Amino acid sequence: MDFEPLGLATDLVILTVRDGRLQVLLIRRGIPPYRGRWALPGGFVRPDEDLETTARRELAEETGLSAERIHLEQVATYGAPDRDPRGRVVSVAYLALVPDLPAPVAGSDAASASWVDATDVLDDSGRLAFDHHRILADGVERARAKLEYSPLATAFCPAEFTISELRGVYEAVWGLPLDPRNFHRKVTKTRDFVAPIGTTTTRDGGRPAQLFHRGTATTLHPPMTRG
Amino acid sequence: MDFEPLGLATDLVILTVRDGRLQVLLIRRGIPPYRGRWALPGGFVRPDEDLETTARRELAEETGLSAERIHLEQVATYGAPDRDPRGRVVSVAYLALVPDLPAPVAGSDAASASWVDATDVLDDSGRLAFDHHRILADGVERARAKLEYSPLATAFCPAEFTISELRGVYEAVWGLPLDPRNFHRKVTKTRDFVAPIGTTTTRDGGRPAQLFHRGTATTLHPPMTRG
DNA sequence: CTCCTTGTCGTCACTATGACGATAAGGGGT
DNA sequence: ACCCCTTATCGTCATAGTGACGACAAGGAG
Numbered sequence: 001m002d003f004e005p006l007g008l009a010t011d012l013v014i015l016t017v018r019d020g021r022l023q024v025l026l027i028r029r030g031i032p033p034y035r036g037r038w039a040l041p042g043g044f045v046r047p048d049e050d051l052e053t054t055a056r057r058e059l060a061e062e063t064g065l066s067a068e069r070i071h072l073e074q075v076a077t078y079g080a081p082d083r084d085p086r087g088r089v090v091s092v093a094y095l096a097l098v099p100d101l102p103a104p105v106a107g108s109d110a111a112s113a114s115w116v117d118a119t120d121v122l123d124d125s126g127r128l129a130f131d132h133h134r135i136l137a138d139g140v141e142r143a144r145a146k147l148e149y150s151p152l153a154t155a156f157c158p159a160e161f162t163i164s165e166l167r168g169v170y171e172a173v174w175g176l177p178l179d180p181r182n183f184h185r186k187v188t189k190t191r192d193f194v195a196p197i198g199t200t201t202t203r204d205g206g207r208p209a210q211l212f213h214r215g216t217a218t219t220l221h222p223p224m225t226r227g
Numbered sequence: 228m229d230f231e232p233l234g235l236a237t238d239l240v241i242l243t244v245r246d247g248r249l250q251v252l253l254i255r256r257g258i259p260p261y262r263g264r265w266a267l268p269g270g271f272v273r274p275d276e277d278l279e280t281t282a283r284r285e286l287a288e289e290t291g292l293s294a295e296r297i298h299l300e301q302v303a304t305y306g307a308p309d310r311d312p313r314g315r316v317v318s319v320a321y322l323a324l325v326p327d328l329p330a331p332v333a334g335s336d337a338a339s340a341s342w343v344d345a346t347d348v349l350d351d352s353g354r355l356a357f358d359h360h361r362i363l364a365d366g367v368e369r370a371r372a373k374l375e376y377s378p379l380a381t382a383f384c385p386a387e388f389t390i391s392e393l394r395g396v397y398e399a400v401w402g403l404p405l406d407p408r409n410f411h412r413k414v415t416k417t418r419d420f421v422a423p424i425g426t427t428t429t430r431d432g433g434r435p436a437q438l439f440h441r442g443t444a445t446t447l448h449p450p451m452t453r454g
Numbered sequence: 455c456t457c458c459t460t461g462t463c464g465t466c467a468c469t470a471t472g473a474c475g476a477t478a479a480g481g482g483g484t
Numbered sequence: 485a486c487c488c489c490t491t492a493t494c495g496t497c498a499t500a501g502t503g504a505c506g507a508c509a510a511g512g513a514g
Contacts, residue, residue, distance in 0.1 A: 003234045004274045047231045051306040077304040077319050079278040206460025207510040433491025434479040
């Protein structure tokens with residue numbers, strides 16, 4: 001077989017929740033095209049490298065987060081013939097959800113990587129290079145949808161978290177406030193969503209809160225409801 | 228830029244509901260590799276051709292269904308280095324939902340294309356070439372999930388349909404029986420799911436049934452529930 | 455000790471749902 | 485013409501889930 005010239009890349013939508021806001025990791029491009037513009041982290045797939053392997057490698061290079069337990073999933077593939085001025089480059093987008101850990105951007109490969117408010121970027125469709133605005137929009141929408149029917153919000157949390165911290169994740173990702181009492185009832189009544197540790201914490205102030213860890217569920221019955 | 232040798236293809240999971248069963252369009256491969264085995268229709272992306280354009284072209288070639296109104300959506304991309312013995316071939320899978328029209332396979336490009344029961348194929352993981360069993364599984368699961376929260380079941384129906392015919396689609400795709408009375412209530416009460424035409428039909432026997440067409444909704448509130 | 459903050463439980467009205475009875479309105483057979 | 489069979493459609497009822505919100509619990513700060 002001989003093939004047409006074509007590049008294959010992966011781009012990453014790396015999301016976290018910091019200071020109660022949904023943030024995305026962006027890098028400032030140091031080389032053309034789109035030099036000086038913000039872009040999603042990404043890179044070319046190496047020969048004999050699986051797509052997800054490429055994505056995990058990029059994730060590690062850009063963030064220092066090499067842990068296998070980071071949630072990573074494929075979102076979509078973008079292949080418009082003119083999406084990259086260098087030639088035909090098809091990009092497979094992945095979504096990564098990471099907890100708000102210390103030293104996240106440290107050890108990063110890209111010259112200048114930083115966390116940016118996702119809503120700010122989404123509001124300005126010209127801010128990102130290539131078709132990355134669309135990729136980001138699709139990634140964020142995927143995350144919002146998954147929070148409804150999967151326990152994935154816990155991927156944004158440390159291993160042990162309170163119900164309020166989990167609520168903060170939902171509020172940040174969905175961008176709307178939730179009733180603390182109904183949220184508490186819903187989460188604790190949904191089978192295997194979270195399981196109590198038995199200990200409490202006062203790190204959020206106020207009355208000590210129970211600590212929980214992720215449950216065993218892969219799908220939420222019934223789902224959480226947005227708006 | 229120079230690129231590693233790599234082929235880019237699209238594969239199609241084309242689903243329909245015939246005789247109350249979910250069926251998938253398969254072709255019998257006439258050339259190696261996997262000669263004589265069943266496979267999903269597909270083909271290579273041409274230079275300067277958009278991915279979805281490729282998928283629509285393949286859809287037209289294999290089924291004669293060139294209508295733009297056929298529902299087509301991207302499902303996922305498969306890129307394991309060894310998934311194709313001919314070399315590195317990355318495949319973008321698309322899901323097409325087509326109504327049970329007359330003369331579907333006629334005018335087809337592939338030597339032998341035919342509708343096969345999806346459940347039969349899914350039950351036998353060795354029946355399909357390449358990693359097509361996984362692609363089919365992912366495509367069918369996508370269809371099942373979308374029937375819950377989108378009005379996409381109507382994509383399997385002709386322009387005008389009865390509630391029972393719509394129920395038949397749900398039963399076939401989900402593989403479980405639904406209560407006709409509750410289903411009727413649910414569908415007619417979900418805003419903009421379907422809209423009555425005003426006329427009736429007796430083509431399904433029994434008491435004449437109202438005819439409906441698709442409503443304007445893109446998401447169902449509340450969703451249909453499986454099981 | 456008091457106030458302030460957050461956590462947790464409870465109440466209540468309303469909606470959605472599953473199970474299922476009952477009636478409507480055609481077609482086919484005799 | 486009539487009866488029966490089939491499917492359509494409406495209704496009932498008990499129950500689960502949800503949004504709105506009151507009330508109390510249990511720490512820390514001043």
